Every structure is written in structure tokens, then in C-alpha cells.
Amino acid sequence: MSGHGGHSHGCCEDEHEPAERGLEYALYQRIDVEKLQCLNEAREGDGKLVFKPWDQRTDREKFVESDADEELLFNIPFTGSVKLKGIIIAGEDDESHPAEMRLYKNIPHMSFDDTCREPEHVFRLNRDPLAQLEYPTRIARFSNVNHLSVHISRNFGTESTRVYYIGLRGEYSQAHRHEVTICNYEASTNPADHKVDSIIPQTNVIS
Numbered sequence: 001m002s003g004h005g006g007h008s009h010g011c012c013e014d015e016h017e018p019a020e021r022g023l024e025y026a027l028y029q030r031i032d033v034e035k036l037q038c039l040n041e042a043r044e045g046d047g048k049l050v051f052k053p054w055d056q057r058t059d060r061e062k063f064v065e066s067d068a069d070e071e072l073l074f075n076i077p078f079t080g081s082v083k084l085k086g087i088i089i090a091g092e093d094d095e096s097h098p099a100e101m102r103l104y105k106n107i108p109h110m111s112f113d114d115t116c117r118e119p120e121h122v123f124r125l126n127r128d129p130l131a132q133l134e135y136p137t138r139i140a141r142f143s144n145v146n147h148l149s150v151h152i153s154r155n156f157g158t159e160s161t162r163v164y165y166i167g168l169r170g171e172y173s174q175a176h177r178h179e180v181t182i183c184n185y186e187a188s189t190n191p192a193d194h195k196v197d198s199i200i201p202q203t204n205v206i207s
Helices: 006-015 017-024 046-050 112-116 178-206
Strands: 037-039 072-091 098-105 121-124 145-155 162-174
Touching: 037 046, 046 162, 072 098, 145 162
Parallel strands: none
Antiparallel strands: 037 072, 072 145, 072 162, 098 121, 098 145
């Protein structure tokens, strides 16, 4: 019972890992995969493969590798609004593992030219082939995210970078539809309102 405090907290999380951690890292289901982009991927479409279910995080069959140099840039659009709380990134246990990750929010179609901007958060990464390390975000900066860009700026010293898994933890809310509801209501009532308005002023003028 005393394991919930101090350094034992990580052990408790591991005990509940299969169900609870899988649910926490289900934001991959909220990604608009068709619009997801990975720049500098060696093989087209591989960048989408690293966003996968929790129980496949150590799968070595699906991965993305950088092409011209060690950099990778993921443009991740969501189908609604996300409050991002944490991120996990897993690579190979060698120099090809990402060493630095820079996060940007709400910059659709970001390019490498845009990476000169100030990122929302920068992480120095450790090698994590088993996807065990979470990097918590500053939630105040990542409360209303509809597009997330993840820039892998460097690795541990080799020509190309390899990524097997990117896990996103947080909360999701659907896009609001209030504007559509208001427009429909006004469109159905306006014709009647205009008829009444056009009659009453004329009557008042004659009398």
C-alpha cells in the first residue's frame, strides 16, 4: 500500500500498464492520418507508421528513418482539440536514436525553414528503445492544440535517425459545432421576420 509515494510511483504505473497506460496513450486515434506529414523520411509514408497502439510500441517492423540527414519533422493534425500532457519517443539503442525533440503547436504545413521559430518546448532525449520514458509537457502551453509539429533536430551522432514509436498522452475534445447551429436557426426564421418588419413600419406611416 505504501508504494504510491516517493520513488515507487513509477513501479505502480508499470503494474497498471496494460490497461491504463494504453488508454492514456490513445491520442493516436485522434490524428487525421490522411493529412499527417513526415518531412525527410527515407521512404514515403513511413512516418505515419510510428503512431500506433500502446501494445505495439516495441514493434520493430514499422519505423521511419531519415533520408538526407538526421532531421525529421512530423506535422500531426488532430480531428479536434487536444490537451497534450506527455510524449514518448522510442528509437534504436544506438547513435541513430533521437537526441533532441522540439515541439511546436498550431503551425499547419510546417517546413524545416520554420524550425528557426521559437519552439513551445525542447527536450533533451535519452535512448529509449522500449518506450519507457515519458517527457511531460507544459500543459498550459499545450491546452488547445489542433496541430502538433515534432522536430527531431539531431540524434546521437550518426548520419540518419530512426524512430519506432511516438506516443501522445492527453485529453481530446471534439471540434465545436455551435456556429453551424446558429446559422441554421437564423436561416429558418429570417424570412418570417422580414415579412413582419416590412408591414408594420408602412402601417405606422399611413396612420
